[in-house]
Amino acid sequence: MSVEQEIKVKCLAMGARAVGIASVDDINRFAPEGHRPDDLLKKAKSMIIVAGGEPSAGAWHAGTHRTLASIGYNRGPMASAARNLSVFMEDKYRHFTIPIPSGNKDGHQPYISLKLCAEMAGLGTRSMAGGIILNAEFGLLFFNGVITTMELEPDGELEEPVCPAPSCVDIWEKKQTLPCFLSCTDCLSGELKDGKIHSMTFRQDRCYTRAQSNSQDSLQQMLYEAVKEPNAERRKAILFGSHFARTARTVAYSSEVSAQCFNCMKRCPYVLQQNDGMR
Amino acid sequence: MSEYVSIELYEKYKQQVWDLSLAIQTLGIDRGNECLSDAEIGERLGLETKVVTEIRCMAECDFIPMQGYFDAEERKELRFKSIK
Numbered sequence: 001m002s003v004e005q006e007i008k009v010k011c012l013a014m015g016a017r018a019v020g021i022a023s024v025d026d027i028n029r030f031a032p033e034g035h036r037p038d039d040l041l042k043k044a045k046s047m048i049i050v051a052g053g054e055p056s057a058g059a060w061h062a063g064t065h066r067t068l069a070s071i072g073y074n075r076g077p078m079a080s081a082a083r084n085l086s087v088f089m090e091d092k093y094r095h096f097t098i099p100i101p102s103g104n105k106d107g108h109q110p111y112i113s114l115k116l117c118a119e120m121a122g123l124g125t126r127s128m129a130g131g132i133i134l135n136a137e138f139g140l141l142f143f144n145g146v147i148t149t150m151e152l153e154p155d156g157e158l159e160e161p162v163c164p165a166p167s168c169v170d171i172w173e174k175k176q177t178l179p180c181f182l183s184c185t186d187c188l189s190g191e192l193k194d195g196k197i198h199s200m201t202f203r204q205d206r207c208y209t210r211a212q213s214n215s216q217d218s219l220q221q222m223l224y225e226a227v228k229e230p231n232a233e234r235r236k237a238i239l240f241g242s243h244f245a246r247t248a249r250t251v252a253y254s255s256e257v258s259a260q261c262f263n264c265m266k267r268c269p270y271v272l273q274q275n276d277g278m279r
Numbered sequence: 280m281s282e283y284v285s286i287e288l289y290e291k292y293k294q295q296v297w298d299l300s301l302a303i304q305t306l307g308i309d310r311g312n313e314c315l316s317d318a319e320i321g322e323r324l325g326l327e328t329k330v331v332t333e334i335r336c337m338a339e340c341d342f343i344p345m346q347g348y349f350d351a352e353e354r355k356e357l358r359f360k361s362i363k
Binding site for chain 2: 064068108130131183198199202203205208209217222225243261263266267
């Protein structure tokens, strides 16, 4: 078994559904300075990207949106796998290894684009749904991973794009729309041409209120509202109300922090295929 | 710069910083290299990276109205129910 295979087997044993290896050189062709793997770990050569933590097939059948939003994502499992993998790799191979800092660095900007890392590790390609990385086998996946000074054979980008699915190409040719567009008319737009993505626009500024309805920005804005509010009773209504209560709980427990929408993915053929054989 | 960016500087640059940030992302469309890092925006506008970071973080709260967060739950639930 090669070292690369050994690492991948370990990742799967730690709970990842899929694993890929990317070279730092490949990522640096696209990532801006300050957001590159070797900005985060000196002399970094490779990244191992773990993917998983996706909603179960049952989660997509939840009775209410709020239920799906609550159980569809948890930051813990892949972050935990990455942390354990970094310890394993340092113990076994004696190469410096760090988990990817997966929170945002400042405001809405990440330390590093996990989408780019996943693409370069061959775990999927950008989709019409806001550039979400789609995996042909699992559909929607969440990513984490490690950065290491160890030179590893990279998997590299996929040769063929996952999105659009053949059924989406058919829909586009008949109706000039897509299931993800119909699910989220505000955030998504774009065009297919010759069965491939020609253009895509993603309004992150609109998606933010839905994907992170009760997260950091919401907390900041409500606190600002409360501080500005001269009326004590109204201040009380802001701070004791259900939106602030949920937001405070979200921040306190790191639950429902992000990925609180999912609507653009609900009719994606790669998500729907998870239903095959389910009862 | 001091600990906080001045409101004059913020007001002067908030729209430009916002337009160059990740707020609107595209594939296959050349919109003039938007989706820049703070350092890249700073280079474009002649500002220190730290100043850009402060302006962008403030703009991210300012340009996305609170009402959007309040309305989101109902909007998502309606969409969820309509997507069969």
